[in-house]
Amino acid sequence: MVQVCNHSRMATQFITVEIALPDSPAALRQAVLAELQTHGEPLRWAVTAVDSAGQLAQVEAIVILST
Amino acid sequence: MSQRPYTVLLLVPTGIGAAIGGYAGDALPVARAVAQVADCLITHPNVLNGAQLYWPLSNALYVEGYGLDQFAAGCWDLQPVRQNQVGMVLDQGIEPELRVRQLQAADAVRATLGLHLTDYVVTDAPLGVELRTARSGATWGTIQRPDSLLRAVEKVITQCKAEAVAVVVRFPDDTDSDLLQHYRQGQGVDPLAGAEAVISHLVVRTFHIPCAHAPALLPLPLEPHLSPRSAAEELGYTFLPCVLVGLSRTPQFVVRSEPQSGVAPRSHLITAEDVDAVIVPETACGGSALLSLSQSQSTIIAVGDNRTRMQVSPEMLGIRAVRVNSYLEALGVLVADRAGISLDALTASISTLRQQL
Numbered sequence: 001m002v003q004v005c006n007h008s009r010m011a012t013q014f015i016t017v018e019i020a021l022p023d024s025p026a027a028l029r030q031a032v033l034a035e036l037q038t039h040g041e042p043l044r045w046a047v048t049a050v051d052s053a054g055q056l057a058q059v060e061a062i063v064i065l066s067t
Numbered sequence: 068m069s070q071r072p073y074t075v076l077l078l079v080p081t082g083i084g085a086a087i088g089g090y091a092g093d094a095l096p097v098a099r100a101v102a103q104v105a106d107c108l109i110t111h112p113n114v115l116n117g118a119q120l121y122w123p124l125s126n127a128l129y130v131e132g133y134g135l136d137q138f139a140a141g142c143w144d145l146q147p148v149r150q151n152q153v154g155m156v157l158d159q160g161i162e163p164e165l166r167v168r169q170l171q172a173a174d175a176v177r178a179t180l181g182l183h184l185t186d187y188v189v190t191d192a193p194l195g196v197e198l199r200t201a202r203s204g205a206t207w208g209t210i211q212r213p214d215s216l217l218r219a220v221e222k223v224i225t226q227c228k229a230e231a232v233a234v235v236v237r238f239p240d241d242t243d244s245d246l247l248q249h250y251r252q253g254q255g256v257d258p259l260a261g262a263e264a265v266i267s268h269l270v271v272r273t274f275h276i277p278c279a280h281a282p283a284l285l286p287l288p289l290e291p292h293l294s295p296r297s298a299a300e301e302l303g304y305t306f307l308p309c310v311l312v313g314l315s316r317t318p319q320f321v322v323r324s325e326p327q328s329g330v331a332p333r334s335h336l337i338t339a340e341d342v343d344a345v346i347v348p349e350t351a352c353g354g355s356a357l358l359s360l361s362q363s364q365s366t367i368i369a370v371g372d373n374r375t376r377m378q379v380s381p382e383m384l385g386i387r388a389v390r391v392n393s394y395l396e397a398l399g400v401l402v403a404d405r406a407g408i409s410l411d412a413l414t415a416s417i418s419t420l421r422q423q424l
Contacts, residue, residue: 010217012209012265014199025384029140029358043268044133046080047353048203048376050383057353057384060201062209062265064272 011065015039019047021055032059040065072106073405074337076139076345076365078356081113081132082206082260084376085348087394089257090250091299092117092309097394101346102127104401107337109145111135112267112279112313113260117299121309128337129313131278133268134320139356143275144336145318151277153314154185154229156219160193160237161283168304169235169283176308182315185227190219194236198262200246204376208262210236213269220270220278231277231314234266235307238282251287253294256376277317281306344368344404346397352386353379361386366404368397 017039019031028047036042040063049058077098079088088094094114099122102108108127115121115129128145130138137143155173157166166189176182195211210216216234223229238259241247249255263280270278286304293301300306321336342365347357349369361367361381367388369381381388389410391397403410411417 010213012213012269014201014207014209016202021384023385025358025361025386028384029355032355043272044207044264045355046083046205046351046377047358047379047384048201048205049378050353052383058203059353060203060205060207062207062268064213064269 009066012043012062013040013065015061015063017059017061019057019059021050021057028057032057035059036061036063039063071341074107074109074341074343075101075105075401076342076356076360077101077108077110077114078345078347078351078354079114079373080348080351080354080375080377081264082257083351084204084256085351086372086374088114088373089375090253090294090296092120093296095120095122098127099124100394100398101401104398104405107341109135109337109342112310115313116279116306116309118306119302119308120299121312123312129279129317131267131271131317132264133271134277136355136359137320139339139342139359141339141359142323144321144323144338146321146336147318148316150183151230151315151317151319152183152185152228153231153233153311154223154227155187156216156223156232156234157187157189158194158236158283159190159215160195161235162237165237165283165285165304169307172305172307173311176311180312182311184311185223185229188219188223188227190215196236196238196262198239198241198258200256200258203378204256206256206258206261208265210262210266216266216269217273220274224274224276229276230319231317232270232274233307233310233314234270234278234280235283236266236280238262238284240285251290251293251297253296271320275320275322277314277319279310279314281310339363344401346370346394348373348375348377349380349390351375351377351379352381352384352388353377357386358384366400368400370394370397
């Protein structure tokens with residue numbers, strides 16, 4: 001379906017965030033999306049490393065900024 | 068008695084330096100082998116694109132990464148097609164001679180392969196790609212003018228009636244960079260791949276239409292010691308043929324929440340619930356698609372010798388997976404899984420049953 005959009009105010013930005021590891025992988029996905037959405041619209045992301053001692057997931061992401 | 072199709076998702080994320088699949092379509096032999104075991108193989112352009120080289124697999128679905136993430140999350144389904152009309156969007160930043168090379172590649176697939184292509188659109192501004200490497204070692208990138216890209220895609224969809232979109236963007240000719248030299252030696256990370264994914268993700272996210280990207284680059288100076296894994300990208304003037312072939316039969320996306328005209332009955336759609344097995348590099352288990360499917364009934368197979376720059380094993384995230392050393396072993400797991408044979412029964416020792424207290 002074609003969306004007729006205003007594309008004139010858009011930029012992409014690379015960010016890194018840390019997420020506290022939740023109980024399940026599915027909950028981790030939701031937690032990552034929720035955190036990324038505080039920075040912009042998630043476009044591409046992955047957990048790239050895990051700090052097992054601190055129970056933290058390192059996430060690298062590209063988000064869309066609407067300025 | 069008929070059984071439902073055995074469906075396998077093969078993931079080799081792009082731009083993370085995968086030892087197998089991190090170069091010029093060099094996971095394609097893996098895909099060919101998996102397609103012999105599966106009724107339906109779902110995989111993505113990074114696996115199937117070998118620039119001038121490709122291999123038609125009648126039971127494989129070529130699905131772009133953003134769409135694959137949405138599919139795995141159960142938000143979008145896949146509707147197989149007989150063919151798509153493929154439209155091209157060309158970056159205004161491509162020099163005239165290099166643009167002609169892309170157009171001749173498009174004409175070649177029309178005349179020689181019989182693909183349906185629409186007229187093409189040139190962006191109203193140079194897109195301005197910038198390439199970067201993250202701390203993890205993964206590559207990424209941005210384009211300075213996403214607005215121009217999306218206007219051009221909208222035009223090729225609405226005016227040219229494209230059903231899938233090939234985007235060709237002028238990438239920097241960074242011929243002296245260490246990253247490129249390592250890549251040509253079959254080492255390190257593809258310097259272009261992360262930015263390519265950003266481009267196609269932007270299009271798929273915005274328009275819910277299949278898309279794939281081919282970079283426009285000047286030919287590199289001859290390298291006598293080129294790695295076989297990187298060689299497919301040095302055969303010609305464009306990277307476009309594999310993209311056009313892939314998009315010509317890529318499934319359409321059906322968004323679950325939106326009623327759409329012309330959509331096949333649900334029984335003809337392929338959904339996340341249909342995925343029986345997922346194959347992924349052992350250290351790259353932190354992607355959206357795998358996290359989504361980790362809670363399903365799918366058998367997850369983590370392949371040890373496909374090393375990547377990522378450092379996320381299934382155990383770190385609580386994902387239950389079958390660990391194997393190689394894709395050869397993964398193929399054996401698929402055969403057993405498809406037949407409903409316990410993997411334990413294929414080993415030398417089987418533990419006795421215990422009474423549940």
